[in-house]
Amino acid sequence: MSFNLSACSSDNGLWKSVRHQWRQQCEDFDADSESYAQSAMGVLTELAEEPTRRAKVYVLRDENGIAHCVFQANSTALPHFDGLVLRIRHMILSPDYDYGQKNVTEYAQILTESFSHACALASTDMPSAHVKFHFRTPADLDFFRRARPTLQQDPAFTSVMMYGAWLALSLK
Numbered sequence: 287m288s289f290n291l292s293a294c295s296s297d298n299g300l301w302k303s304v305r306h307q308w309r310q311q312c313e314d315f316d317a318d319s320e321s322y323a324q325s326a327m328g329v330l331t332e333l334a335e336e337p338t339r340r341a342k343v344y345v346l347r348d349e350n351g352i353a354h355c356v357f358q359a360n361s362t363a364l365p366h367f368d369g370l371v372l373r374i375r376h377m378i379l380s381p382d383y384d385y386g387q388k389n390v391t392e393y394a395q396i397l398t399e400s401f402s403h404a405c406a407l408a409s410t411d412m413p414s415a416h417v418k419f420h421f422r423t424p425a426d427l428d429f430f431r432r433a434r435p436t437l438q439q440d441p442a443f444t445s446v447m448m449y450g451a452w453l454a455l456s457l458k
Contacts, residue, residue, distance in 0.1 A: 287349065288348075288356060289354070290346075290347055290403075291346050291403040292344065292347065292405070293334075293337060293342045293344055293345075294333075295337055300334075300345055301331065301334035307352065307353050308322065308381055309355070310434070311380060311381035311382050313383055315385045322384075323384075329358065329376055333358060336365075340360055341359070341361075341386045342343075342411075342412070343356060344356065344404075344407070345358075348398070352380075354399075355379050355396055356376075356377070357374050357375065357378070358373075358374070359373070359407055360372075360375075361413070361414045364418075369414065369416065370415055371414055372408045372414035372418070373417075374417065374418065377400065377419075377422050379393070383396065397426060397429055401430075404417065416456050419452065427451060428454050430448065431448060437455070439458065441446075442458055443457060443458065
């Protein structure tokens with residue numbers, strides 16, 4: 287399955303599509319869609335409707351237009367970093383993942399796809415010298431902790447650090 291990453295805007299209707307798809311998934315599980323990831327969705331909704339040059343909401347979709355993941359990306363200067371840092375925060379996977387419809391392999395694939403597409407943003411849509419990921423869950427943290435040795439060997443990165451709930455990468 288192939289995936290693409292797209293930024294939300296008030297013009298493209300992508301955020302409305304995500305909300306519609308995820309509302310239906312919640313209903314399929316007899317769950318309240320209004321309370322699904324409520325705190326992060328509130329932050330994302332405002333930014334999805336009014337993105338800025340340095341802060342946007344992105345949606346990872348498959349070739350059928352199904353939204354699997356959303357996250358906030360913002361590029362900013364931060365202390366202790368030389369150059370801009372692309373921060374990936376408020377990552378939410380679709381209800382199908384949270385309610386167990388998808389298996390662990392599919393979950394890992396979406397984390398990997400989200401990671402690789404977000405890193406690509408740093409050299410395309412949101413130029414940045416570094417990328418920082420904030421983890422949603424302890425399982426995500428463990429996944430990237432296990433991936434860290436491989437990432438450290440990747441020639442695309444000059445530095446790979448983990449601290450707290452963050453993974454920080456410096457790009458070549």
